[in-house]
Amino acid sequence: MDLWFNETQSKHTKFSVQISQHLYSNQSEYQKIDVFSSFEFGTLLVLDGKLVVCEKDEFIYNEMLTHVGFAMVPTAKKILVIGSGHGGVVKEVIKYPGVCLVDVVELDACLREVAQQFFPSFACAFMDERVVLHHCDALKFLRNTEQTYDLIIVDAVNAQGANEILYTKEFYGMASRRLSEAGMLINQHETSYYSEHATLAKAAFSKLSAVFANTSLYQATIPTFPAGSWMFGCASKQKKSPRSCDWEWWNRLEIPTHYYNPEVHVAAFALPNYIRKEFQL
Amino acid sequence: MNRLSQEQAPIFDALQQHVKQRVVRFDVPGHKGGKGNPELSSLLGEHVMQLDVNSMKPLDNLCHPIGVIKDAEDLAAQAFGAQHAFLMVNGTTAAVQAMIMAVCKPGEKIILPRNVHRSAINALVVCGAIPVYVNPCIHETLGIALGMECSDIERAMQEHPDAKAILVNNPTYYGICSDLSSIVVLAHQYGMKVLVDEAHGTHFYFGEDLPISGMAAGADMAAVSMHKTGGSLTQSSFLLANKEVDAGYLRQIINLTQTTSGSYLLMASLDIARKHLALQGKEIFARTQALATYCRSELQQIGGYVLFDRSLINGGSIYDFDPTKLSLHTLELGLPGIRVYDILRDEYNIQIEFGDLGNILAIISAGDKKKDIERLLSALSEIKHRYAGSRQGLFDHDYIHPDVVTTPQIAFYSKKTAVPLTASVGRICAEFVMAYPPGIPILAPGERISTTLIDYILYAKKMGCSLTGPKDMHLETIQVLEVE
Numbered sequence: 001m002d003l004w005f006n007e008t009q010s011k012h013t014k015f016s017v018q019i020s021q022h023l024y025s026n027q028s029e030y031q032k033i034d035v036f037s038s039f040e041f042g043t044l045l046v047l048d049g050k051l052v053v054c055e056k057d058e059f060i061y062n063e064m065l066t067h068v069g070f071a072m073v074p075t076a077k078k079i080l081v082i083g084s085g086h087g088g089v090v091k092e093v094i095k096y097p098g099v100c101l102v103d104v105v106e107l108d109a110c111l112r113e114v115a116q117q118f119f120p121s122f123a124c125a126f127m128d129e130r131v132v133l134h135h136c137d138a139l140k141f142l143r144n145t146e147q148t149y150d151l152i153i154v155d156a157v158n159a160q161g162a163n164e165i166l167y168t169k170e171f172y173g174m175a176s177r178r179l180s181e182a183g184m185l186i187n188q189h190e191t192s193y194y195s196e197h198a199t200l201a202k203a204a205f206s207k208l209s210a211v212f213a214n215t216s217l218y219q220a221t222i223p224t225f226p227a228g229s230w231m232f233g234c235a236s237k238q239k240k241s242p243r244s245c246d247w248e249w250w251n252r253l254e255i256p257t258h259y260y261n262p263e264v265h266v267a268a269f270a271l272p273n274y275i276r277k278e279f280q281l
Numbered sequence: 282m283n284r285l286s287q288e289q290a291p292i293f294d295a296l297q298q299h300v301k302q303r304v305v306r307f308d309v310p311g312h313k314g315g316k317g318n319p320e321l322s323s324l325l326g327e328h329v330m331q332l333d334v335n336s337m338k339p340l341d342n343l344c345h346p347i348g349v350i351k352d353a354e355d356l357a358a359q360a361f362g363a364q365h366a367f368l369m370v371n372g373t374t375a376a377v378q379a380m381i382m383a384v385c386k387p388g389e390k391i392i393l394p395r396n397v398h399r400s401a402i403n404a405l406v407v408c409g410a411i412p413v414y415v416n417p418c419i420h421e422t423l424g425i426a427l428g429m430e431c432s433d434i435e436r437a438m439q440e441h442p443d444a445k446a447i448l449v450n451n452p453t454y455y456g457i458c459s460d461l462s463s464i465v466v467l468a469h470q471y472g473m474k475v476l477v478d479e480a481h482g483t484h485f486y487f488g489e490d491l492p493i494s495g496m497a498a499g500a501d502m503a504a505v506s507m508h509k510t511g512g513s514l515t516q517s518s519f520l521l522a523n524k525e526v527d528a529g530y531l532r533q534i535i536n537l538t539q540t541t542s543g544s545y546l547l548m549a550s551l552d553i554a555r556k557h558l559a560l561q562g563k564e565i566f567a568r569t570q571a572l573a574t575y576c577r578s579e580l581q582q583i584g585g586y587v588l589f590d591r592s593l594i595n596g597g598s599i600y601d602f603d604p605t606k607l608s609l610h611t612l613e614l615g616l617p618g619i620r621v622y623d624i625l626r627d628e629y630n631i632q633i634e635f636g637d638l639g640n641i642l643a644i645i646s647a648g649d650k651k652k653d654i655e656r657l658l659s660a661l662s663e664i665k666h667r668y669a670g671s672r673q674g675l676f677d678h679d680y681i682h683p684d685v686v687t688t689p690q691i692a693f694y695s696k697k698t699a700v701p702l703t704a705s706v707g708r709i710c711a712e713f714v715m716a717y718p719p720g721i722p723i724l725a726p727g728e729r730i731s732t733t734l735i736d737y738i739l740y741a742k743k744m745g746c747s748l749t750g751p752k753d754m755h756l757e758t759i760q761v762l763e764v765e
Contacts, residue, residue, distance in 0.1 A: 139655040143662050144582065165652050169629055170659040177666065 005036055005044065007051050009226035010194035015051075017041055017224075023118060028110040031162055035118045041224060043118050045086065052157050053119065054224045058088055061188075062155075063260040064220040064232060064268065066092035069151045069186040071245040071265055072234070076150035077101070080178070082138045082166060084155035085111030087122035093153070094128045095255045102131045103147065109135045139165055142174040150180050154187035157225075159200055167204040172211040176237070184236045189217060192275050193227035205233055205279055214239050217279060218268035220259070231275070232268075242269040287360060287559035291352040292552040295340050296545055300331050309335050309542075334545050343368060343543030344536050353552045360559040361486050361505070363496045363521035365528040369504075370547045371539050373480045374400035376504030376520040378407065380476040381448070383502070383526070383534045385410035387690070390444040392437050395683055396426035398478060399715055399750070401448055402689055402725045407538075409690040412725075413441045414683055417453075418598035423587065423610045424639045426721070427598035428452075428459030431467060438471045446474040451482050451495055451503075454635070454642060454721075455589060456606030457599050461498040469499075474525070477503040483511035484605060487562025488570070492601035501526055510569075510605070510646060513554035517547040565647040569605045572654055573645045576607050583662045585614045585669060589640075607643040609661075611636075615670035617744045621661075624668065629660040637716060638676065638744060676740060684729040692727035692762060699758040702738065705730045708761035713750030716741050722750070730761070 003019040017038045024035035034046040042055025066089055070076055078101045081089050085106030093102050104126075106112075112133065115123035126133055134141055152175050156163035165171060166187070175185055187208075190201040209215045212235035222230045247262045271281060285291075306313045315322035315330025322330050334340065341348035350368060357366035369376045377400040385391050387409030393401060394417040405412055415433050417426040429449070438444065447468050452458045461477070468475045477495030479485065483505050485494035495503030503521040507513040522531055558565065577588050587610035593599045611618045622636025633643040643657060686692075686709050697711040707729065714724040723741070724734060738756070742748060748756050 137652065137655045139652075139659040140579070143579070143659055162652075165656055168656060168659075170656055170663050173663040173667070174659055 005038070005046065005051075007046075007049065010196055013194070013226075015224070015226070017044065017051075024114060026110065026114075028108050030108045033108075033110055033114055035114060045114065045119070047158060048161055050158050050161070051224055053086060053088055053122075055119075057223050059258040060220055060222045061225070061230070062088045062092050063257050064218075065089055065153055065155060065186060065188060067255070067257060067260040068218065068232065068242075068265055068268065069153060069184050069234065070096055071247075071250050071262070072236075072240050072242065073150050073182060073184050074098075074246055074249055075182065078147065078149045078151075078180075079103070080105070080147075080149040080152045082152065082154045082156060083163065084153075085109070085133075086115035086119055087112070087125040088119075089153055089155045090125035090128075090131060091122055094125055094130065096253070099130055101147075102128070103134060103141075103145075103149075104131060105134045105136060105138045105141045107135065107137055137165075139171060139174065142171070142178055145178060147178065148180050148183075149178055150183045152179055152183070152185040154185065157188060159188075159190055159204065160196075167200070167207065169207045169211060172208055172235070176211050176235075179237065181237055184234055184240065185212070186232060186234045189231035189233040191225065191227040191229050192231060192278050193229055197226060198278060201231060202279060208233055208235050211235070213237055216242070216269065217271060217275070217281070218242070219271065219275070220268060242266055285352055285356050285359075287356060287556060289352075289356065290549075290552045290556045291349040291356070292340070292545070293549045295349040296332055296334070296549055299334065299337075299339060308337070329546065332546055332549065335542065340545065343370065343539075343548065344541055350548065353548070353555075356559075357519055357551070357555050358521070360555050361496055361519065361521050362494070363503070364524045365522040365526070365531070367520040367522075367532065367535060368543070368548050368551050369518040369520050369535070369539070370516065370543045372400075372516045373478075373504050373506040373509075373518040374398075374403070375535070375539055376518050377401050377476075377478055377480075378404035378538065379520055379531065379535045380502045380504055381405070381410065381446075382408045382537070383531050384446040384474045384476065390441050391446050391448060392434065392441065392444050392473070393448040394426070394429050394450060396453060396721045397448060397450065398480065399713060399720050399722055401478065402713070402722055405689040406693045406726060407690070409688060410445075411688050412685060413437055413444055414685065416682060420593070420599075423589070424612075425455055425457075426453065427457050428600060429464070430597045431460055431463050434464060435467055438467065438473065442471060444471075444473055446476050446501075448476045448478060449495075449500070451477045451479050451485070452492060452601075452603045452606075454481060455608045455640065456481070456603035457593075458492040458601035458603065460597070460600040461493055461495065461500065465499045474502070475500040479503045480506040481509060481606075482603070483507055483509060483558075484562070484566045484569070485603075487558045488566025488605075489563055490570070491566065491605070492603055496521055496523060499523070502531075507551055507554055510644070511554050511558055512646075512648075514547050514550040517551045517554075519551065519555075566605065568647045569645055572647075572649055572651075573605050573607050576643075576645065576654060576658060579658045580609065580661065583658070583665060585665045586611060586661065587613055605645060607645050608640055609642075610640050612639045612672055612675055614665055614668070615672045615675065616664070616668055617675055619745050620668075621664060623745060624664055625657075625660055629656070629663070631657055631660055633657075637746070638741060681723075681731070681733055681737065683725065684731070685727055686729050687727040687762075689726040696763040697760045698763045699753065700761055702735060702756060702759045705759050705761055706732050706735065711760040711762050712752060714738060714748060714756065714759070715750050716746040716748055720749075730759070
């Protein structure tokens with residue numbers, strides 16, 4: 001059988017993956033959820049037609065979204081994860097022994113069930129007793145919580161669709177109010193390669209920079225994401241340099257990673273000229 | 282009438298049929314189904330352009346409906362519980378004007394609250410009727426104009442028994458309703474017609490647990506902005522009439538000013554919106570109410586904003602309240618409404634309906650997504666944290682009772698002269714001055730200018746209100762009557 005999953009990555013570009021089996025399909029209250037198994041990339045989670053988790057390269061995305069922040073905020077104890085209802089980021093966060101609270105805010109409760117069935121290594125993160133899963137709107141959660149967080153990690157692909165609200169000034173403003181003085185917010189920042197994504201990334205970064213005194217971008221290569229080149233944003237109240245992390249401390253923790261290491265961390269902040277120009281950095 | 286049911290949309294059906302037939306076009310509009318204007322076609326879509334057609338036998342004629350337009354009007358009358366319904370394509374403004382012109386001839390009186398929309402006073406300029414204003418009460422803390430008290434209305438009727446009609450806002454822009462049923466009884470006792478401006482009240486006809494609608498209260502005519510909360514295209518509206526109204530005469534009045542090239546896009550949108558509301562209105566407005574209620578409860582948590590809700594109801598000037606409206610008083614946060622309105626748009630990319638000196642209004646509808654509601658609430662929370670300050674030096678609306686010296690028509694057509702605004706005290710105004718929205722005149726033609734009014738205008742200008750109406754776009758000068 002010749003079954004292919006197609007994702008429109010830009011208006012005129014498609015990415016195709018040959019599928020061995022369509023494992024799951026459901027319209028939840030919030031989005032269309034599909035799970036496929038593929039020959040090349042293993043199990044795929046697709047939300048509203050966008051590939052969000054791919055078994056073969058998820059480690060790049062989840063590690064780069066998580067460990068960069070921890071290395072820069074080594075004292076991080078209270079963590080807020082926005083999105084990641086399948087647990088992809090959460091499984092990285094709980095690797096840190098110093099963490100005492102992980103609030104995960106995910107609107108769609110179906111994602112956890114799907115993860116339990118198809119991404120059990122993600123879903124088991126929710127068994128950790130430090131993790132509290134909140135099924136509610138992120139803006140509403142931030143408005144009503146009185147907790148202060150050391151790291152806020154925003155795992156929200158599909159920034160043009162369901163997750164648009166996580167790239168607004170009101171979201172950044174409220175997140176900043178819930179962030180500790182030494183804390184940091186990390187979010188995925190699309191690609192700067194295709195113009196549709198770049199426009200969005202620029203708008204998101206300028207809003208982030210309007211709210212936080214210190215912001216920077218870093219990138220990683222993620223083969224199944226549009227253009228294969230993906231950016232991340234980080235924002236903090238205090239100035240932090242990606243080069244002055246306490247690597248001795250980090251190495252001592254012996255956190256198992258497939259992609260991330262101190263050299264990758266530093267190198268990720270080195271941006272090519274076209275991105276510097278685009279973002280006026 | 283029996284052959285028609287609310288599931289039907291006769292104009293829409295006829296239009297579709299017409300496009301299917303691929304009739305060769307040698308009539309207007311000259312864009313010929315879009316082919317003559319490719320740029321516009323690509324903006325609006327070819328399908329829309331094909332539906333933009335002129336009157337013809339199978340599609341009926343808005344000026345003299347005997348076919349599908351008549352059917353659509355009959356269905357609308359049935360849906361709204363009226364005797365007659367007229368499709369209006371020149372906005373609710375035209376509907377308000379038709380109501381007034383149908384009951385008032387030159388020199389005849391009409392009773393109305395001063396917080397009417399400019400369209401009503403415009404009608405007085407056109408037809409020469411004389412306004413008798415009833416003081417709308419002002420809310421002590423919110424500073425907004427409310428509804429009319431029955432006792433004030435009865436006094437006006439006793440003083441002006443020759444008045445032909447009374448015009449009632451149902452509701453006001455902020456969602457405040459007068460006791461419409463009692464007003465109808467009172468007016469009919471005095472032999473006056475009741476005209477209802479329901480620019481903001483379409484949903485009263487279809488939702489549950491909402492204030493009473495004009496037709497249900499027994500009013501004689503109502504102007505209903507289907508496009509505001511009913512889902513049709515901007516500028517489309519219904520004029521409703523009850524049995525005491527001569528429908529043929531009303532049609533003639535409408536035809537005095539309405540276009541003879543009624544847009545089928547607008548008419549079809551009215552037809553479909555009516556069908557949609559007749560069949561699903563109850564659920565649609567229940568959802569709208571639930572969203573508005575949610576907003577109010579979240580805003581209560583955020584604090585600082587004073588909410589308009591049913592607790593305002595006082596049996597008189599606030600006889601009822603429209604719970605679908607999200608009106609907030611912002612002055613307690615030290616922020617004029619117009620400032621919150623501007624910040625929402627400029628900083629948060631959120632456009633609300635209006636901001637005046639002390640309040641804002643956001644329109645909530647079944648079309649809203651929950652996540653957009655969260656954005657609005659969060660932005661309001663952010664604004665409170667970032668911008669709240671002292672109330673000192675900020676003022677509310679104060680109702681300034683108009684000193685009507687001559688009719689709007691006489692004032693408008695008299696010999697005028699421009700004088701500096703600040704030097705106009707005591708002169709008779711010859712033009713409109715209003716903050717838009719809400720579009721309620723601060724000054725109307727024929728009213729005496731006072732120091733209080735000038736101070737109010739200057740303050741509104743300073744706060745960033747958009748002042749419309751005057752000939753001098755910057756309102757440095759104002760048109761006044763040359764001689765009194």
